Amino acid sequence: MNFLAMPKIELHCHLDGSLRAETIIDIAQREGIQLPSIDQEELQKELIAPLECESLDEYLKRFSLPNMVMQSKDSLRRITFELFEDAAKENVKYLEVRFAPLLHILKGLSVEEIIQSVIEGMREAENRYEIKGNIILSCMRTMSVDSAYEVVEKGRKFLGKGVVAIDLCASEEEGFCGEFVEPIALAKEYGYRVTIHAGETGIGKNVLEAVELLGAERIGHGVFIKGCAEAYKIVKERQIVLEMCPTSNVQTKAVQHYSEHPIYQFHKDGIKVTINTDNRTVSDTTMAKEIHLVNGEFHLSEEDWRQIYVTSVEASFADQEIKEWCLAQY
């Protein structure tokens, strides 16, 4: 199979983990921002997390540099456009990009301006390429519960106009879901769809709570349901979709090696899985590369790949028209 040419759907991709190194250098020079290096190759080394990270927290350190150049409307628009452009060029037909608006207020942008700029970048790419997209707003669980309310409230007016869902991300503590029940419930009431990062760092029970307490329709990663029978059961019975990101999971030590990744085992057991990059730059990857890696380990059949594509379309937060268009592409 030609993994570059086959149509693909991506549901889990962070904007601030997916910047081109040359763009970081260009924006930094225009805005007078100091970088550790203005040599593209040298800078790349700072941006890419090693395969031997010790933990998720070490992986997350790679995001501070990109965020320095994501503080103006123009740069947010450009970075979003380029991410969609990169995805379109490897035949991604539909992409859901997520980002945390509150990371981009350092130079005075309002949350609304930030969201608007990201939507504009996405629309520009949709007009130029054969790709469709939507935006997921991430709330940082390392920030206060109030900050989650702020994102939910300020993002509300963009619902159905580019924004579709809410997410909780960043460092994963046991039992984090309990704290965020109210803002996520409010988000649901407003019409946001819900996806939650959980079960990425050894705590399968967080997946159970994300489904039961927060009403998660999809789970970011979910690797550790394999060690938590209750979480496994609820994900399987309710057909909660897992957004799996193999390279990222090796980097953060969710699994030690690709061969230990549970994606294929889950798929064969009837759990709904999707394949995603998580972060194109920080994980130094693409959708084609992730699919190639998974196929290299587990030798999926054409029917397996078709099923994963259809699952991804159905689990997307796109409207019916876009879903039908995506299904017609395969």
Ligand SMILES: [Zn+2]
């Ligand atoms: Zn993620």
